[in-house]
Amino acid sequence: MIQDTIAAISTPMGEGGIAVIRISGDEAVAAADRIFFGKSELGVVPSHTVHYGFIKHPLTLERVDEVLVTVMKAPKSFTMEDVVEISCHGGFISVKKVLDLLLEQQVRLAEPGEFTKRAYLNGRIDLSQAEAVIDLIRAKSDRAHRIALKQAEGSLSTNIKLLRHNLVELMAHIEVNIDYPEHDVEEMTNAFITNSCTQALGKIEQLLNTANQGKILREGIVTAIIGKPNVGKSSLMNTLAQENRAIVTEIPGTTRDVIEEFVTVNGIPLKLLDTAGIRETSDIVERIGVEKSKGALADADLILLVFNGSEKLESDELSLIEQLKDKQTIVIVNKLDLPQQIENDILAGHFPAERIVMMSLLEQQGIADLEKAIASLFFSGQVELNDQTYVSNVRHIALLKKAKIAIDDAFEAAGAGVPIDLIQIDIRNAWEYLGEIIGDSVGESLIDQIFSQFCLGK
């Protein structure tokens, strides 16, 4: 395949120490050499070496920037093509000027994700690994990052390849029996098929079981802070965010809009929503806020229901408790520093003890208890999750489900004594679905769609 040479700025646009332009393709070294002026010609330097010099206009010899240039020769590079990286001074102007010069040297601007796409097309990584690179860039917590890194290194691919390998063996076994259909061998085959299917199903289910947690780790648990006005919801948001994100005043009805913040609690990422206190109100703006609070409540995975411990429960609050019956809820009794009036027995009648946390946000009491309650809710105490492969990509989940159904069908058919050449079709389908996860036999439009999610220069 003849690939043209591409270039892009691979660092974010903005002021920074340095900025990197990446060039990949057959002409990468020659193009860079025409605008680079240093001690040696880039065409003759050893691979994986760094060179100091200047970028100059090739005709006017006007200096554009002082740079370091890295040369990586094919196939020992990220794209498996010749790659040159130019480290310029940060900021907008230097990089832009250097890129413009390159684009005059038979180099074209790379599309988003095109470097990673080439790494895939040239066989360095498979599709699930390439998708993990997107997750890696977008990861918002340590755990999400670790999971993506593991997948980028090929942990999911290894599992999928093993599954497919076993299915190929099964198909080969069936093939032999189709070609030499002796009766006694066929009976053995049915047992062999159900056995292999059971094993494959177990493995697929195991992977699918990780999917929910994987999604949570990547996108965050949508967590709404709910309660009547002035109980300390915004104070809780600020405490968990460790900054003054939301306005806190003694005036009930301070928060009018939903405020979002991404926080990590014991390594669990939460998409935290501070909401307007829920109450009947004639204020138009506040009423819209209350409607939004109810929307947030409906959409949330987890509710942090806040009460003011120094007051008795109000009827609005009792109906809120009723509404939350089917939601994962943690109750926070706040303002523990004041004399307590709240009917704790009513709360205890509705929520298990480990879901009720006593706090004083004013005095920063009870934070560790809340963190523990959140963590135990989602990981039932098992906090170390490092060594597992997590499936978090919706495309992968859908394909695993399809493969599972196909193998289920094969299993049923084998049990019912269906002719083995028909069973073979189901197994083959499962094998193909699994193959799509790692990018075996996928269409060009899917590939384009996946890589277009990348940022420019990746």
Ligand SMILES: Nc1nc2c(c(=O)[nH]1)N(C=O)[C@@H](CNc1ccc(C(=O)N[C@@H](CCC(=O)O)C(=O)O)cc1)CN2
């Ligand atoms: N400057 C820079 N940093 C980067 C990247 C890059 O492209 N450029 N990467 C891009 O995402 C990531 C690193 N990924 C990479 C993966 C493989 C190779 C590579 O050249 N591999 C060769 C050489 C190995 C060796 O010398 O031992 C190989 O495996 O053959 C480079 C980067 C993150 N950091």
Ligand SMILES: Nc1nc2c(ncn2[C@@H]2O[C@H](COP(=O)(O)OP(=O)(O)OP(=O)(O)O)[C@@H](O)[C@H]2O)c(=O)[nH]1
């Ligand atoms: N004594 C005491 N006061 C607190 C505590 N937590 C918050 N407050 C105070 O309670 C008032 C209301 O706090 P906010 O965090 O704004 O309450 P809110 O629930 O967000 O209120 P709205 O946005 O109006 O619904 C402020 O004056 C806080 O300083 C606490 O633990 N003890």
Ligand SMILES: [Mg+2]
């Ligand atoms: Mg508030």
